[in-house]
Amino acid sequence: QRVGYALVGLGHLTLEELLPAFGECKKSKPVALVSGSPEKLAKVAKQYGIKPTSCYSYADYDKLKDNPEVQAIYIVLPNSMHAEYVIRGAKTGKHILCEKPMANSARECELMIAACKEAKVKLMIAYRIQYEPYNRLVRDMVRSQKFGKVKYIQGQNSQSSANADHWRHKKALAGGGALPDIGLYCLNTSRFLLGTEPTEVFGYMHSTPGNPLFKEVEEMMSWQMRFPGGIVVDSITHYDTHDSRFYRVNAERGWLHLDNGYAYRGQQLKTSHAEGPAKMQNQITIGAKNQFAAEMDHFSECILENKPPHTPGEEGLQDQRIMEAIYQSAREGRPVKLPPVSGTDVFR
Numbered sequence: 376q377r378v379g380y381a382l383v384g385l386g387h388l389t390l391e392e393l394l395p396a397f398g399e400c401k402k403s404k405p406v407a408l409v410s411g412s413p414e415k416l417a418k419v420a421k422q423y424g425i426k427p428t429s430c431y432s433y434a435d436y437d438k439l440k441d442n443p444e445v446q447a448i449y450i451v452l453p454n455s456m457h458a459e460y461v462i463r464g465a466k467t468g469k470h471i472l473c474e475k476p477m478a479n480s481a482r483e484c485e486l487m488i489a490a491c492k493e494a495k496v497k498l499m500i501a502y503r504i505q506y507e508p509y510n511r512l513v514r515d516m517v518r519s520q521k522f523g524k525v526k527y528i529q530g531q532n533s534q535s536s537a538n539a540d541h542w543r544h545k546k547a548l549a550g551g552g553a554l555p556d557i558g559l560y561c562l563n564t565s566r567f568l569l570g571t572e573p574t575e576v577f578g579y580m581h582s583t584p585g586n587p588l589f590k591e592v593e594e595m596m597s598w599q600m601r602f603p604g605g606i607v608v609d610s611i612t613h614y615d616t617h618d619s620r621f622y623r624v625n626a627e628r629g630w631l632h633l634d635n636g637y638a639y640r641g642q643q644l645k646t647s648h649a650e651g652p653a654k655m656q657n658q659i660t661i662g663a664k665n666q667f668a669a670e671m672d673h674f675s676e677c678i679l680e681n682k683p684p685h686t687p688g689e690e691g692l693q694d695q696r697i698m699e700a701i702y703q704s705a706r707e708g709r710p711v712k713l714p715p716v717s718g719t720d721v722f723r
């Protein structure tokens with residue numbers, strides 16, 4: 376039995392990653408498309424065997440309500456549109472999977488969670504890394520204290536961008552620059568690995584003056600998060616460097632280094648640990664899995680078995696609150712404390 380998905384927004388992620396990933400899914404299938412372009416709708420529907428009657432414009436989005444083949448809606452639109460399309464989507468009675476970042480403000484996240492609760496539909500944020508096998512293995516090794524207690528984590532997620540006209544460079548559409556787009560992975564993954572919440576953040580932000588790419592959104596954010604037990608997570612994200620997407624977890628008796636840790640594919644896990652006087656280095660290889668397929672199948676399983684998703688709306692809200700604190704810290708040039716989060720707020 377496969378859950379039928381309506382994909383909303385036919386941009387890079389939908390066309391290059393999500394639609395092809397359905398081929399590797401066991402519990403999910405694409406059954407409807409929503410786009411502003413009739414030509415694109417016709418072309419993509421033909422390619423993936425989707426009925427012309429299951430292709431919708433944005434104005435017709437609410438008509439998904441009457442399509443019995445659709446059980447889940449996957450929102451893959453610019454960040455500023457997530458709140459509106461999740462709230463309208465909930466009213467159709469379909470379950471909602473929403474791309475990261477969840478929204479442009481914590482307030483919007485709260486409204487999205489409330490709308491899905493009221494409509495009694497599930498809401499999951501598409502944190503693909505949390506469904507990717509290497510990242511899950513690192514999480515298990517961290518939580519089981521394979522190399523002793525973790526002391527600090529360093530991560531970076533950086534890339535270059537060239538098109539100042541793209542929505543990612545407009546504050547109203549993107550909410551911010553490198554931080555909510557790609558830095559979010561450093562933030563969310565460290566919370567996932569540690570299973571605890573940061574208590575304080577300190578951010579440092581930069582945009583090259585005169586560069587039209589960074590007129591509205593930040594080029595770089597470097598930030599530290601203090602976690603319980605004195606653990607520090609040190610991260611940097613940049614929009615104007617060669618691609619770099621790794622993290623290293625440093626523990627008492629060893630480290631875990633995940634190259635391409637935040638990437639779509641190509642994860643390489645190296646470890647080092649002490650064995651008596653010797654220092655051992657290993658490369659660990661496990662079966663790779665398409666993380667988008669794993670993420671969609673997880674949500675389908677939650678729908679089929681009526682279970683809460685592993686990365687619900689509350690997870691996106693918590694990241695949004697932390698990002699707002701990082702921006703505040705960078706603006707004010709001082710550390711910002713975070714309020715404690717009760718155990719039931721964020722599912723782990």
Ligand code: NAD
Pocket residue numbers: 384385386387388389411451452453454474475476501503542548556
């Ligand atoms: P994109 O620009 O390639 O696609 C966005 C789509 O939205 C396009 O089809 C565009 O036509 C449509 N759209 C509708 N209204 C628009 C408007 N007013 N302005 C601009 N576009 C409009 O973007 P993308 O890279 O596919 O990103 C979409 C979402 O997916 C974003 O929230 C992004 O953060 C997220 N994303 C997640 C990952 C991941 O690894 N999980 C990767 C890339 C993008």
